[in-house]
Amino acid sequence: MKEKQPQAGDKVKISTVKEEIEGTLLESYEPGIILIKLKSGYNIGIKKEDVVLLEREPVLSQKESKAPELKKIKQNPKLPNVDIIMTGGTISSRLDAETGAVKWLTSPEELLKFYPELLEICNIRKIKVPFMKASENMDYLDWQEIAKNCEESLNDKEISGVIITHGTDFLHYTSSALSFFLRDLNKPVVLTYAQRSSDRASSDAALNLQCAARAAISEIAEVMIVGHSGTNDDFCYALLGSKVKKLHSSRRDAFKPVNCKPIAKIFLDRIETITQFKRRNDGKVKLDLSFNNKIALIKFYPGMEPEIFEFLSGRYEGIVLELVGLGHLAIDEARRNLLAAIKKAIDNGMIVCAASQTIYGRLDPLVYSPGRKLIKTGIIFLEDMLAETAYVKLGFVLGKAKEQEKIKKLMLTNIAGELNSRLEE
Amino acid sequence: MKEKQPQAGDKVKISTVKEEIEGTLLESYEPGIILIKLKSGYNIGIKKEDVVLLEREPVLSQKESKAPELKKIKQNPKLPNVDIIMTGGTISSRLDAETGAVKWLTSPEELLKFYPELLEICNIRKIKVPFMKASENMDYLDWQEIAKNCEESLNDKEISGVIITHGTDFLHYTSSALSFFLRDLNKPVVLTYAQRSSDRASSDAALNLQCAARAAISEIAEVMIVGHSGTNDDFCYALLGSKVKKLHSSRRDAFKPVNCKPIAKIFLDRIETITQFKRRNDGKVKLDLSFNNKIALIKFYPGMEPEIFEFLSGRYEGIVLELVGLGHLAIDEARRNLLAAIKKAIDNGMIVCAASQTIYGRLDPLVYSPGRKLIKTGIIFLEDMLAETAYVKLGFVLGKAKEQEKIKKLMLTNIAGELNSRLEE
Numbered sequence: 001m002k003e004k005q006p007q008a009g010d011k012v013k014i015s016t017v018k019e020e021i022e023g024t025l026l027e028s029y030e031p032g033i034i035l036i037k038l039k040s041g042y043n044i045g046i047k048k049e050d051v052v053l054l055e056r057e058p059v060l061s062q063k064e065s066k067a068p069e070l071k072k073i074k075q076n077p078k079l080p081n082v083d084i085i086m087t088g089g090t091i092s093s094r095l096d097a098e099t100g101a102v103k104w105l106t107s108p109e110e111l112l113k114f115y116p117e118l119l120e121i122c123n124i125r126k127i128k129v130p131f132m133k134a135s136e137n138m139d140y141l142d143w144q145e146i147a148k149n150c151e152e153s154l155n156d157k158e159i160s161g162v163i164i165t166h167g168t169d170f171l172h173y174t175s176s177a178l179s180f181f182l183r184d185l186n187k188p189v190v191l192t193y194a195q196r197s198s199d200r201a202s203s204d205a206a207l208n209l210q211c212a213a214r215a216a217i218s219e220i221a222e223v224m225i226v227g228h229s230g231t232n233d234d235f236c237y238a239l240l241g242s243k244v245k246k247l248h249s250s251r252r253d254a255f256k257p258v259n260c261k262p263i264a265k266i267f268l269d270r271i272e273t274i275t276q277f278k279r280r281n282d283g284k285v286k287l288d289l290s291f292n293n294k295i296a297l298i299k300f301y302p303g304m305e306p307e308i309f310e311f312l313s314g315r316y317e318g319i320v321l322e323l324v325g326l327g328h329l330a331i332d333e334a335r336r337n338l339l340a341a342i343k344k345a346i347d348n349g350m351i352v353c354a355a356s357q358t359i360y361g362r363l364d365p366l367v368y369s370p371g372r373k374l375i376k377t378g379i380i381f382l383e384d385m386l387a388e389t390a391y392v393k394l395g396f397v398l399g400k401a402k403e404q405e406k407i408k409k410l411m412l413t414n415i416a417g418e419l420n421s422r423l424e425e
Numbered sequence: 426m427k428e429k430q431p432q433a434g435d436k437v438k439i440s441t442v443k444e445e446i447e448g449t450l451l452e453s454y455e456p457g458i459i460l461i462k463l464k465s466g467y468n469i470g471i472k473k474e475d476v477v478l479l480e481r482e483p484v485l486s487q488k489e490s491k492a493p494e495l496k497k498i499k500q501n502p503k504l505p506n507v508d509i510i511m512t513g514g515t516i517s518s519r520l521d522a523e524t525g526a527v528k529w530l531t532s533p534e535e536l537l538k539f540y541p542e543l544l545e546i547c548n549i550r551k552i553k554v555p556f557m558k559a560s561e562n563m564d565y566l567d568w569q570e571i572a573k574n575c576e577e578s579l580n581d582k583e584i585s586g587v588i589i590t591h592g593t594d595f596l597h598y599t600s601s602a603l604s605f606f607l608r609d610l611n612k613p614v615v616l617t618y619a620q621r622s623s624d625r626a627s628s629d630a631a632l633n634l635q636c637a638a639r640a641a642i643s644e645i646a647e648v649m650i651v652g653h654s655g656t657n658d659d660f661c662y663a664l665l666g667s668k669v670k671k672l673h674s675s676r677r678d679a680f681k682p683v684n685c686k687p688i689a690k691i692f693l694d695r696i697e698t699i700t701q702f703k704r705r706n707d708g709k710v711k712l713d714l715s716f717n718n719k720i721a722l723i724k725f726y727p728g729m730e731p732e733i734f735e736f737l738s739g740r741y742e743g744i745v746l747e748l749v750g751l752g753h754l755a756i757d758e759a760r761r762n763l764l765a766a767i768k769k770a771i772d773n774g775m776i777v778c779a780a781s782q783t784i785y786g787r788l789d790p791l792v793y794s795p796g797r798k799l800i801k802t803g804i805i806f807l808e809d810m811l812a813e814t815a816y817v818k819l820g821f822v823l824g825k826a827k828e829q830e831k832i833k834k835l836m837l838t839n840i841a842g843e844l845n846s847r848l849e850e
Contacts, residue, residue, distance in 0.1 A: 015758045015765070053758065053798065134795065136749050137757040139728040169750035173727050249751050249786030293728055299747070301722040301816060302598050303564040308721075311736050322724070324561050325594035326674050332562040333440045333478065340440070359784075361674030370559065373478065391726060 012036070014046060015053040021046070075123045080160035080217040082122040083153040085146060086111065088132040089167025091194035091205050104132050105198070111165070114198045115206055121213040125159065135167030135174065140291045140395060143177035147287060150178065154187050154285045161188035161216030163209070168193045168246055168254060171225060175241030176392040179223045179416035183286040185278060189223045190215045191241070195252050204228050204252040211236035211266035218271055221278045223416070224263060228252040237262040240275075242389050242418035245359065258359055259384040260420050290399030292317060297391045299357055300329055306341030313344070318351035318398050318407075320382075320390045327354055327365035327381050329374060343377040351407055353380045353394055355387035380408050382419075389418045437461070439471060440478040446471070500548045505585035505642045507547040508578040510571060511536065513557040514592025516619035516630050529557050530623070536590070539623045540631055546638040550584065560592030560599065565716045565820060568602035572712060575603065579612050579710045586613035586641030588634070593618045593671055593679060596650060600666030601817040604648045604841035608711040610703060614648045615640045616666065620677050629653050629677040636661035636691040643696055646703045648841070649688060653677040662687040665700075667814050667843035670784065683784055684809040685845050715824030717742060722816045724782055725754055731766030738769070743776035743823050743832075745807075745815045752779050752790040752806050754799060768802040776832055778805045778819055780812035805833050807844075814843045 014021045014036060023036040026043060033045045034054070086092055092105050094114075105111060108127035112118060130145045146164060153159045166174060175191050182189060192212035194205035204227070212226040215238050223241035230253050239257045248254040264273040296312055299322040312319055321342075323329055331339045346352055354374075356363055362384040365371025375381065382390050390411075397410045412419070439446045439461060448461040451468065458470045459479070511517055517530050519539075530536060533552035537543060555570045571589060578584045591599060600616050607614060617637035619630035629652070637651040640663050648666035655678050664682045673679040689698040721737055724747040737744055746767075748754055756764045771777055779799070781788050787809040790796025800806065807815050815836075822835045837844070 013758065015762065020758045053756065053764070133757075134753065134793070136725075136727075136753040136795075137755050137760075139755075139760060141760075169753050170727055246750070246783050247785055249781045249783045249788065251786065254783065254786075295728070296733075297724060297726040297729075299722060299724045300561075301813070302561075302595055303718055303720070304722075305740075307740070308736075311733075315730075315732070325671070328559065328561040328594050330562050330564075331478070332558075333438065333445050335562075335564060335566075337440070339478070356674045358671050358674045358679065360672055361676065361679075363674065368559070370561075388726070 012054060014051055016046060016050040075119055077123065079119075079121065079123050081125045081158050082213060082216045083125055083156075083159055083162050084108070084111070084127045085149045085153075085162060085164045086127055086129045086132070087135075087138075087142070087146060087164060087166050089135055089165065089171075089193060090197050091165045091167075091192065091208070092132065093197045094199040111198070115209050117206065117210055118213050121210060122160065122217050126153070128153075133167070135170040138167075138170055138174065140177065140293050143174055143181065143392075144289045144291065146174060147178055147181035147289060150182060150189055151285055151287045154182070154185075154189070159187070161190065161218075163212045163216050164189070164191045165209075166191050166193055168195060172241075172245050172255070172386075172388055173392060175223055175225050175244060176386075176389040176418070177396075179240075179242040179389075179418070180393060180396040181287060181289055182223060183288050184283055185221050185223065186281050186283045186285050188216045188218055188220050188280070189241075190238075191223070191225045193225075193227055195250060195254060204233075207233050207268075208236060210268055211238075214266050214268070214271060215264075218264075219280045220263060220271075220273070221280045222263060225255050226266060227255050229262070229265065234267075236266045238264045238266055238271075240417050242416045243386060243420070245386055245388060247359075258386055259362070260417075288396075290397075291395045292398035293395055295319060295391060295395050295398065297387060298322065300324060300338075302330070304330065304336075304338065306336055306338055309338070309341040309345045313348055313350050316350065318353065318394045320353045320355055320387055320394055321379070322357040322387045323354045323363070323374075324357055326367050327356065327363040327371050327374065328368070329370070331370045331373060339373060339377065342374075342379065346378040351380070351394065351398065351404065352378070353382050353390055353411060355382050355385055355390045357387070359386070378404070380411050382411060384420050385418050393418060437479060439476055441471060441475040500544055502548065504544075504546065504548045506550045506583050507638060507641045508550055508581075508584055508587050509533070509536070509552045510574045510578075510587060510589045511552055511554045511557070512560075512563075512567070512571060512589060512591050514560055514590065514596075514618060515622050516590045516592075516617065516633070517557065518622045519624040536623070540634050542631065543634050543638050546635060547585065547642050551578070553578075558592070560595040563592075563595055563599065565602065565718055568599055568606065568817075569714045569716065571599060572603055572606035572714060575607060575614055576710055576712045579607070579610075579614070584612070586615060586643075588637045588641050589614070589616045590634075591616050591618055593620060597666075597670050597680070597811075597813055598817060600648055600650050600669060601811075601814040601841075601843070602821075604665075604667040604814075604843070605818060605821040606712060606714055607648060608713050609708055610646050610648065611706050611708045611710050613641045613643055613645050613705070614666075615663075616648070616650045618650075618652055620675060620679060629658075632658050632693075633661060635693055636663075639691050639693070639696060640689075643689075644705045645688060645696075645698070646705045647688060650680050651691060652680050654687070654690065659692075661691045663689040663691055663696075665842050667841045668811060668845070670811055670813060672784075683811055684787070685842075713821075715822075716820045717823035718820055720744065720816065720820050720823065722812060723747065725749060725763075727755070729755065729761070729763065731761055731763055734763070734766040734770045738773055738775050741775065743778065743819045745778045745780055745812055745819055746804070747782040747812045748779045748788070748799075749782055751792050752781065752788040752796050752799065753793070754795070756795045756798060764798060764802065767799075767804065771803040776805070776819065776823065776829065777803070778807055778815055778836060780807050780810055780815045782812070784811070803829070805836050807836060809845050810843050818843060
């Protein structure tokens with residue numbers, strides 16, 4: 001996310017190819033040199049040409065906005081309470097008129113100033129800001145942090161549900177992770193986003209946020225992504241967090257349900273449910289943050305060389321392979337034998353799972369004999385699970401189990417709707 | 426593709442972890458031992474447990490069926506002539522009643538026996554069989570072989586167009602490759618397929634083949650995939666070979682146009698064109714089989730480690746990176762810096778191209794500052810090009826050019842419709 005150009009006095013982070021430096025930017029009078037005051041008090045100069053990255057430190061990091069601060073904004077005590085977890089992304093940004101760049105909102109409350117309509121649906125009790133990041137920079141540590149923030153709110157009797165504002169690029173990874181981390185879910189967990197920043201006339205944030213609020217006070221106790229259903233501003237879909245993928249780089253309806261239907265249509269004034277869902281209940285959500293991050297996601301392509309599996313085998317405990325069609329891979333001894341390479345990796349203890357790069361549809365390795373050969377190697381074929389969800393689930397499962405058989409069983413057990421026994425097209 | 430279980434007397438290929446053996450299978454009277462007569466005349470025994478793969482040699486390999494053999498089938502000399510290039514896949518297979526397995530058709534003519542309706546649309550002059558393969562086993566050598574077969578037919582004045590029957594899994598790679606290899610295309614090149622084998626009642630091959638024949642004698646001089654437009658047997662789409670992807674593992678309408686519209690609707694009795702297309706002409710097609718296969722296709726995921734780029738940098742001259750959203754990647758110095766790793770690989774001479782893993786939409790790295798940082802490393806952002814097409818094009822371009830600037834220019838020049846300047850949603 002673009003900050004405006006750092007200026008003298010700003011706290012900055014500088015990366016060169018060799019090192020990372022944090023400090024305060026000083027005026028420099030020598031051309032080609034950037035001058036930094038380190039925390040130690042010393043100043044150092046760095047050649048501009050060595051700088052890979054120069055960034056202002058995020059303003060909002062680790063800040064939490066609680067009810068007292070929010071009191072400045074008029075709320076209606078008769079409405080249900082919702083907590084917002086703000087994590088960054090376009091929805092938490094606006095255009096800087098001066099520089100033309102996109103930058104973070106300067107305070108959590110600014111979100112409510114942009115979207116006062118939100119407060120007609122629910123009270124916002126807290127806006128928590130565990131970090132401010134573009135979602136492509138997140139990994140399992142961030143997912144765990146968001147999950148902890150969710151648990152705290154969800155187990156508070158005064159709170160009806162949680163809204164998480166988030167970047168779009170890897171939103172479906174976070175929604176998958178929360179689907180596994182939040183066990184025995186008791187209330188709605190709603191992730192929402194914007195494809196266009198909040199101050200733009202074409203921003204999709206207003207409808208998304210309002211529908212997210214409506215979902216957060218609904219009966220649907222699922223982890224879901226709520227956002228535009230189409231190019232019109234008429235209604236949003238609530239999409240199951242473990243079966244959703246970003247399938248357009250810029251459209252407002254970028255998120256699509258994969259191998260299932262939307263849970264519900266969310267209008268500004270009502271909800272029309274479509275599929276079955278878990279209902280709000282009086283239980284307590286349990287946190288299970290198991291994760292082993294020694295995993296990789298690899299897409300099979302024509303001409304892929306067996307050596308990649310040697311590299312992976314030495315570094316990772318598990319991989320998700322994006323196979324093609326019903327679960328196929330090159331088995332051609334005359335040119336390259338991926339089968340033998342994968343078998344060797346599995347024999348050496350690596351867990352290999354398979355999802356389909358067709359995105360839609362189900363694996364069925366039993367149709368053709370190469371698939372049957374692949375099954376014999378010990379590859380775990382993940383039916384209709386999305387590759388991205390499979391990657392997150394593999395980390396979660398490897399965080400719990402060590403034995404191949406137990407891992408396989410867990411991977412093929414439906415934990416959060418990620419496996420759909422009936423193929424809905 | 427499944428042959429039936431090899432029996433004594435069959436020519437077979439055996440792979441163990443250590444070696445590959447070709448020969449004739451013999452009756453073995455020792456339990457657990459497979460006995461093979463080698464071409465040298467010697468017999469050897471192999472432990473069954475060491476066998477990774479035991480396959481009958483393909484029956485159809487390298488066979489070509491010419492007009493004289495096809496004369497047994499009644500044709501109508503008033504109809505235009507079309508050549509078929511048969512390459513394997515489900516469309517060239519049928520269920521073996523005895524074993525329940527799917528196996529190749531035993532002769533090219535069998536295709537016409539299954540689909541006599543084809544001959545009401547055109548004459549089939551030759552059925553060429555350069556090889557019989559499942560498409561996931563193909564690579565650039567196969568694409569080149571198919572292209573050579575196309576050129577020979579297309580530059581024959583008696584031939585109106587070419588139909589290629591092909592497996593589905595990597596059909597979109599072959600259609601991309603032909604789009605680049607066949608320069609100054611003069612006639613239709615139509616790839617078609619089946620998702621269900623030819624002898625099944627639910628087979629999609631009949632409509633696909635008839636529509637393919639209609640496309641092959643049409644005015645549309647493009648490389649295109651012709652197949653079911655939906656789940657009904659009412660019409661097919663003709664989809665541009667460089668902008669199409671298999672997006673369902675089993676549905677008959679698995680192929681979808683990406684970032685463009687179909688070229689045409691093909692009904693059994695007529696064609697309704699949708700987009701502009703190149704028209705049939707009297708020129709000669711030129712073959713350009715340039716290809717450098719030192720390339721890889723890599724998908725970015727959360728937690729991806731920089732070390733992968735060191736591995737790739739040492740082995741490949743170019744990679745296509747599937748970035749996320751508008752062209753984003755993790756730039757987080759605190760955890761892992763993919764930016765620095767990619768910059769190093771590029772500085773060491775590797776060509777790095779970017780496509781979006783959202784599939785639909787266009788890259789636009791200028792919107793946010795991380796994208797601008799990525800541009801500075803020298804990554805070539807391929808606008809709305811599909812990752813699979815980009816992979817094929819990168820091999821094609823690296824086969825022609827060595828200098829970074831020329832490679833970049835060629836990658837961003839629209840050669841075969843792979844770049845669409847207007848974003849059609």
